[in-house]
Amino acid sequence: MAVDPSLPIQNASATVYLETIAYSRALKAWGQSGIMNLLLPYAQVSASGNIFGQPRSRSVSGPGDPILRVAMNLYGAPALTPREFPAYQQQTIVGVALVTTAPLGQYDSSKLINISTNRWSFKPEAGVSVAFGKHWTFESTAGATFYTDNDNFLNGNTRSQKPLYALQGHVIYNVGPGFWLAADGTYYAGGRTTLNGKVDNDLQQNTRWGLTVSKAVDNHNSLKLNYSNGLTARVGTSFQTISIVWQYAWFDK
Secondary structure, X not given: OOOOOOOOEEEXXXXXXXXXXXXXXXXXXXXXXXEXXXXXXXXXXXXXXXXXXXXXXEXXXXXXXXXXXXXXXXXXXXXXXXXXXXXXXXXXXXXXXXXXXOOOOOOOOOOOOOOOOOOOEEEEEEEEEEEEOOOEEEEEEEEEEEEOOEEEEOOOEEEEEOOEEEEEEEEEEEEEOOEEEXXXXXXXXXXXXXXXXXXXXXXXXXXXXXXXXXXXXXXXXXXXXEEEEEEEOOOOOOOEEEEEEXXXXXXXX
């Protein structure tokens, strides 16, 4: 979404409905497991606020920027068949990932609020997951998002953004097979923008929190619910998100 906290919008209010079709593919390399995710979002946005001191509103819908994420475990998560997986006991897992966003969504350079960001972004990540007994798992990831320039921002202006650094933590409680709960926290900083070379006062230093619950329905279907909200903010993050995800897995036995 292009409704980001570095835009010159005050007293903003927005309602966003986002539907996403996602495809995931398990990977195997050097005996370790990995995953590839392709996300194709579609959004409906209704937003209002003061833009450069003037009240404005806009409603828009269309496809969002597609997202490709490739993650590989480097240690502790061997590639397993569905028959082998039930006997696997996690200890410590170390992995890396790369998230790429392509500027292929809805974009109108004459509007400030859009669904696409009209730029590429690349986010390398590294993470570790440590299990304590059968029920508790602690996870942490660190990453940085790098952006290309949007050279058609508001009718031909050039908008640049510095990297945005993020640190995430998750505490997961495994209730039983296919059923888990998690508390999530995120801190991110950086992301200062420039417009035609002029630096904006929009450095981000923000924290968010969230809750997640996931339950398998059967061997192929599962449901996941997530809620998140802003905790502290220097710029932006004063918003709530609620998501419902249905997952279907197909595999050879």
